[in-house]
Amino acid sequence: MKARTRAATLLLTPFFVLFTAVMVVPIGYAVWLSLFTEKQSGLGFGGTETVFTGLDNYTAALGDRAFLEGFGVLLGYCLLYIPLLLAGALGLALLLDSALARARRFFQLALFLPHAVPGIIAALIWVYLYTPQLSPVVQAMDAGGVGFDFFSPEGTLPSVVNIALWEWLGYNMVIFYAALQAIDRSVLEAATVDGASAWRIAFAIKVPLVKASLAMVGLFTIIGSLQLFTEPLILNKGTGSAVTSTWTPNMYAYTAAFDRNDYGLAAAASVLLALTAALLSFAVTRLTGRRRTGTANTANEPVTADGPGTAARKEQTA
Amino acid sequence: MTRTWSRTSRVIAGTATALAVLTACGGGGDDTASKPNGPVTITFWGWAKGSKDVVDAFNASHTDIRVKFEEIPSGTAGGYAKISNAVKAGNAPDLVSIEYSSLPEFVSSGALQDIGDQFTGADRAKLLPQTVELTTLGGKSWAVPFDAAPQAFFYRKDLFARYKLQVPTTWDAFKKAAEQVKKADSKARIATFFPDDPTTFEAMAWQAGAQWFKAENDTWKVDTTDPATAKVTAYWQGLLDAGLVHKNASFSPEWVGSLKNGTTIGYLGASWGAGVLKGNVPELSGKWAVAPVPTWDGKPASGMLGGTSFAVTKDSRQKAAAVAFAEWMSTTEEGVKARIASGTSSAFPAAASLRPVAKKAFDAGYYGGQDIYALFESAGASINPHWSWGPTTGTTNTAIKDGFGKIAQGGPSIADAVKAGHDATVAELTKRGLKVEG
Numbered sequence: 001m002k003a004r005t006r007a008a009t010l011l012l013t014p015f016f017v018l019f020t021a022v023m024v025v026p027i028g029y030a031v032w033l034s035l036f037t038e039k040q041s042g043l044g045f046g047g048t049e050t051v052f053t054g055l056d057n058y059t060a061a062l063g064d065r066a067f068l069e070g071f072g073v074l075l076g077y078c079l080l081y082i083p084l085l086l087a088g089a090l091g092l093a094l095l096l097d098s099a100l101a102r103a104r105r106f107f108q109l110a111l112f113l114p115h116a117v118p119g120i121i122a123a124l125i126w127v128y129l130y131t132p133q134l135s136p137v138v139q140a141m142d143a144g145g146v147g148f149d150f151f152s153p154e155g156t157l158p159s160v161v162n163i164a165l166w167e168w169l170g171y172n173m174v175i176f177y178a179a180l181q182a183i184d185r186s187v188l189e190a191a192t193v194d195g196a197s198a199w200r201i202a203f204a205i206k207v208p209l210v211k212a213s214l215a216m217v218g219l220f221t222i223i224g225s226l227q228l229f230t231e232p233l234i235l236n237k238g239t240g241s242a243v244t245s246t247w248t249p250n251m252y253a254y255t256a257a258f259d260r261n262d263y264g265l266a267a268a269a270s271v272l273l274a275l276t277a278a279l280l281s282f283a284v285t286r287l288t289g290r291r292r293t294g295t296a297n298t299a300n301e302p303v304t305a306d307g308p309g310t311a312a313r314k315e316q317t318a
Numbered sequence: 319m320t321r322t323w324s325r326t327s328r329v330i331a332g333t334a335t336a337l338a339v340l341t342a343c344g345g346g347g348d349d350t351a352s353k354p355n356g357p358v359t360i361t362f363w364g365w366a367k368g369s370k371d372v373v374d375a376f377n378a379s380h381t382d383i384r385v386k387f388e389e390i391p392s393g394t395a396g397g398y399a400k401i402s403n404a405v406k407a408g409n410a411p412d413l414v415s416i417e418y419s420s421l422p423e424f425v426s427s428g429a430l431q432d433i434g435d436q437f438t439g440a441d442r443a444k445l446l447p448q449t450v451e452l453t454t455l456g457g458k459s460w461a462v463p464f465d466a467a468p469q470a471f472f473y474r475k476d477l478f479a480r481y482k483l484q485v486p487t488t489w490d491a492f493k494k495a496a497e498q499v500k501k502a503d504s505k506a507r508i509a510t511f512f513p514d515d516p517t518t519f520e521a522m523a524w525q526a527g528a529q530w531f532k533a534e535n536d537t538w539k540v541d542t543t544d545p546a547t548a549k550v551t552a553y554w555q556g557l558l559d560a561g562l563v564h565k566n567a568s569f570s571p572e573w574v575g576s577l578k579n580g581t582t583i584g585y586l587g588a589s590w591g592a593g594v595l596k597g598n599v600p601e602l603s604g605k606w607a608v609a610p611v612p613t614w615d616g617k618p619a620s621g622m623l624g625g626t627s628f629a630v631t632k633d634s635r636q637k638a639a640a641v642a643f644a645e646w647m648s649t650t651e652e653g654v655k656a657r658i659a660s661g662t663s664s665a666f667p668a669a670a671s672l673r674p675v676a677k678k679a680f681d682a683g684y685y686g687g688q689d690i691y692a693l694f695e696s697a698g699a700s701i702n703p704h705w706s707w708g709p710t711t712g713t714t715n716t717a718i719k720d721g722f723g724k725i726a727q728g729g730p731s732i733a734d735a736v737k738a739g740h741d742a743t744v745a746e747l748t749k750r751g752l753k754v755e756g
Contacts, residue, residue, distance in 0.1 A: 039751035042536045044426035044709040045456030060749065133572040133581075153724050236723075237395070240513030240567040244720035258399035259712045260746065261427050263406070 027274070034058065034267035057268035066246040067269060071276075073157070073247055078225050081161045082218055088169050090214065093176035094202050108177065111170035119167065123234035126163045131239070151241035156232075160243070163231045172217050179210040219284040226277050229254070249273045358639040359384045363401065364415035365392045366464070366626050367593050368656070368663035372647055375656035383639045393417055394517075394715065398424075405429040405631055412634035413644055416461060418452040418625045419517060419707045419715075425460050426709035426750075430629045434459040436641035444649050445668040448701050453627050461627035462644040465665040467588040468620040468697035469521055469611035472595055474583040475686075476605045477506075485609045489553060492612040496562035499583060509584045510576075511558055512568040513725065516718040516739070517623060518586065519554070519732075523547045524621030524705045526614060531708035538708060538747055540756030542740040543733075549614070551732045558725065558732070565725075574598050586611060588623035589694045592664035596684045603684045610697055618700035626665075655679045666694040710746045717742035 034057050038048040061067050092111060096104055114122065129135045130150035141147055150159040183206060191201050207214075229250040235243040236251070245259060246252040249269060257266035362373065362385050373387040388411065390397040398420055404410035416424055424430050437459055442450045449463035473485065481502040486492035496508040512518050523530070528546035532539040557563045564582055566573045576582040577599050585591060595606060613619045628644035630637050647653040654672045657663050658679035667676050677691035708714070721735025740756065747754040 037749070038427070040426055040709075041751065043456055043533050043538065044747075044750065044752050045422070045458070047428040048426070128571070131570075131572050133566070133575055151723075152726055153729065238514060238567050238570055240565065240570075240723055242723045242726075244723060245716050246720070255716060258396075258402065259716045260710075261402055261423065261712060262746075262749075 027271075030267045030270055030274075032267075033263055034271050035264070037264045038262075053264070057264045058272065060265055061252075061269045061272060064252075066244070067249060067252050070246060070249040070252050074225055074228060074249070076157055077161060077228060078222055080157060081164055081225065082221055084161065084165060085168060085172060085221060086214060086218055088165065089172035089217070090176050090207070090210075092169070092173045093180055094206060096173070096177050097180040097206070098198060098202070108174065111173055113170065114166050115168065115171040117167070119230040120234060122167050123163055123231040126159070126166070126231075127234060127239055130159055130241075151235075151239055151243075153242040156235070156241060156243045156247070159235065159241075160228070160232050164228075168221075172221075175217060176210060176213055179213040180206055183209050219287070223277060223281055223284060226250075226273065226280070249276075357382055357384045358636055359386060360413060360634075360636045360639050360643060361386045361388065361411035362413040362628075362640075362643070363388050363390045363397075363411045364626075364628075365390055365397055366415055366657075366663065366665070367590070367597070368658065368660035368665070369415075371660035372653060372657045375652060376643060376646060379652065383643060385643055393420055394515075398712070401631075402427065402429060405633070408633060410631040410633060412636045413628055413630055413640040415464075415626050416629050418449070418463075418622065418627060419520070419711050421453060421461055421627060421629065422455055422707050422709040423711050424629065425455050429632055430460050431632050431634065431637060432458045432460065433462070433630055433637065433641050436638055437462055437645065441645060441649065444671065446670065446698060446701075448622070448703050449625065449627070449668040451703065452625075452706070461629035462641065462648050463668040464626045464628060464644075464648045465590065466668050466698045466701065467590055467622050467625035468666065468694055468701055469525060469586070469588050469623055470591060470690075470693065470697060471609045471611050472585040472587060472591060472606055473508075473609060474580065474602070474605055475607040477580060477583045485607075486612045487610070488616050489612045489614055493553075493557065493562065496557060497560075500562060503581075505581045506583055507562065507564045507581065509586050510564040510566050510568075510573060510582055511554060513565055513722040514570075514719060515568040516715045516722065518568070519550070519718070519722075520715075521588070521621035521623035522550045522554070522586075524702055525611065525619050526550050526621075527619075527702060527704070529704055529706075530714075531706050533706070537753040537755055540708065540740060540743050540747070540754060542714075542736050542743070547736060548733075551736055555732045559727070569594070569598070577602070588625075589666035589697070590624065590664055592680075592685065592690055593662050594664075596664070597662050600684075604686050606685055607688055608685060608690045608693055610693060618696060619702060620697045620700045621705065622701055625668075651675050664690070666691070666698060708743065708747070709750075709752075710743050713746040714739050714743045 035052060035054060036050050037053040037056060039051045040046065040048050096107060117125075129137045132138050132149070138148070138150070149155050187205060187209075188201060191205055196204070227250060228248045232243045232247045233251060233254070235241045236245055236247065244251075245255040250273065253266045253269040253273065256262045256269060357380075360383060362369075364387070369389065370387055373385045376383075376385055390400050393416070397415075401410065401414050401416075401424070410429075441462075442459070445463050446466045449466050453459060453461040453463050471485075478485065481499060483495050483498055484491065486495045492508070499506050499508045520530075523542075523546060526546040526549055528542075528544050528550070530540065530542045530544075530547070532541075554563075558565065564573075564576060566576065566582075573582065577585070577595075578601070585595065587594070592608060596603075610618060611620060628640075628647065630640045630644075634640055647657070648667070649669045649672070651672060654665075654667050654669070654675050655678075657665060658676045661681060664680055665676065667673055673691055673695060677689070680691065682688055682690055718735050718739035721730065721738045722732070724730040725732060725735065744754055744756050
C-alpha cells in the first residue's frame, strides 16, 4: 500500500509540477497583472508608477467597443464556419465511406494534408492567393465576372473562414470517417436488403449514427474558435486588409500588450476570454454528456437490428 | 557517479540561470561600479540596413568594447514588441534602435535611461537640431540620433519620359501627373497609398504643417484634425476615390511586383528609401531618379518619415560603452562609412559633417549617378521643426492603421481613420493619468 502511494505520488508529481508551472502560475500572474495599471504624471516622461486599480482594467475592457466587437466577430465566424465545416467534412466522409469511392487511402491523406501545414504558413499562402495583383485565383474570378475583394470589410470574415476550412476540413473529415467506419456493417446490409438507396442509407442511417461525433466536433470547434488568432493576425499585418488589430478578443489582448504597452488591460482581456472559454467548456461538457446518453437510449432503437447496445457503443468509441 | 554529477550540475545551472534572471530584473543604476579589465561586451538590437556591417567594422577597430549584434524585425513589424517584452522580462540588450516617433512611448514606459551625462552638449551640437529636439524629452536626453529622414519622391525617369510627364513640384501638379499616368497606361499609377502604414501619412501631415502633439504646461494638446491634416486627408481621399494611386501594403510582394512590372512608377518615401528601392528591385538600376517631395505651395518643405536613434535600456549596466558605440555609429566617419558602404543603406546622417562621407560611400549608380545626398541635404534643411511625437504612438498608429484597412468606396474614409486615431490617443493618455486636451 505504502509502495503504491509512493508510486502514485512519483507518477503524478511531474503532472502537477508542470500543471502548476505552466497553467496555475501564469493564470495567477495574469489575474495579478490585471489588477494594476501603469500611471504617469506630468507629460509622462518621468517614468511610470504601477498603481493598484482593482477592477478598472476589466471595466475598461468591457467598456471598449473594440473588445466587445471582437466577440461579435467570433459569433459571426462560428455562424458561418461551423455549418460549412460540419457539412463539408461530413459530406466528404460520406463520399469516402460510400461504395463508390476509389483510392480511399489517397484521398484520406490528400484531404488531411492541409492540416499538417502550420496555421501561419497556411495564412501566408492564402494571403498570397487573396492579393489582387498576385493571385491567379482573384484574376480568374475577375475574368469570370465574380470579382471579390478578400481584404475589404465585407471580405474579411469569408477570407478567414476559408483559411480555417482549408486547415480543418480534412481533420474533421477523418473523425467522421472513423465514426462511419465504426458503424456495424450488418445494419447497412440490412438496409440494402430492404431496398434502401445509397442516399437513403447515408442520410437515414449513417448520419443519425454519427450524430454524437457531429455534436462533439461542433462544440469543440466553438470552443476552439474563441482562440482565433494566427490567421487574422497575418491578415492584419502587412496586407492592409480590413482585419483590425482588435478583430478577435485574443488579438485585442495581444495589441493591448505589445502595441499599446498596456499589460494590465491585456491581462484583464485575457482573463475575461479565459472565463468565457471556461464557462462555454463547462456548458459543452454538460450538454454533450446528456446528449450522448440520450441518443444511446432512444435514437438507435428503430434502426439497429442486433439490439440497441452495439451501435451506441460504436458511436461512443467514435 | 556521472549521473549524480550531471544532476548536480543541472541544478547549479538552473540556479545560476534563475539568479541571472533575478539580478537582471533588479539591476541597473550602478553602471560606474563595473569597470572591468577585459573588453566590455554590449548587446545591440536593430534592423536598419547595414547595421551588421557597422558592428563588424566597430569590432574590428576596437579592443575595449565588443558589440554583439542581433537583428530584430523592424519596429512596427514586431521589433518594438520584442524590445518592450525584453525590458519587462529584464533581459533587454544594452542598446536598441528606436525611431523618433516611438521614442517618447519608450521613455514614458520607463524602458530607457537618461544618457545626458555621456551624450553631452558638445556631441549633440554635431547633429541636425530637429533630431536632437526629437530625442530630448522632458528636458533629458534619451537617445543618440542617427539619421534624419527627410521625405523624397522616387520616380521611374524612363517611364516619366515615355509618358511625357514633368516631375511634379506641388501636390496639385502631382495629382495632374497621376491623372496623366493613368491615362497613358490604365494599369499604371504614380504612387501607392499604404493602408498598413500610418507613418507615411503622418509625414505628409507633418510636411503640411500639422502639429498633432503639443506639450504645454504638463498638458498634452492633441489635435489630429487641424486644418493642415484635413487638407492632406482630403487630398489623399481624392486620389483614392479617383483611383489615381494604388492601394497596397508597404514593401509587400504586390508593391514590389508592381514596381518590377512598371505599374507603379513612383514612390513617396524618405531618404532611406533609396537603399530600400535598390535592394528590392536591383534589376531596375539606372531607371530611377529622386526628386524633392511635392509641396503645397511650391516652397521646399518636408516631414520626416522614420529615422533611427539609439537608446540605452533601463537595466543596462554598460551605459558608457553603449553610448560610446552609438556615438561611433552616428558621429564618426568610420561608422557612417561602414554602414553606407554596405550598399544597402542610403541613410542621411544627422551629423552634418558626415554627409560628404555618406555621399562618397553611397554608390549612386542605381540613380544614374544623381547627387541624391545634395537633394537630401536641402530636404533635410526644410524639415518642419514644429512637429513632436506624443507618448502614445503605438496606440495612435494602431488605431489609424485599423481605420486605413477599413477604407472603402463610399464607406469609411481616411478622415474617419484619423479621427479614430485621435480618440484612441486621448483615451489612452487619460487612462495613464495624464492631462490631455483634445
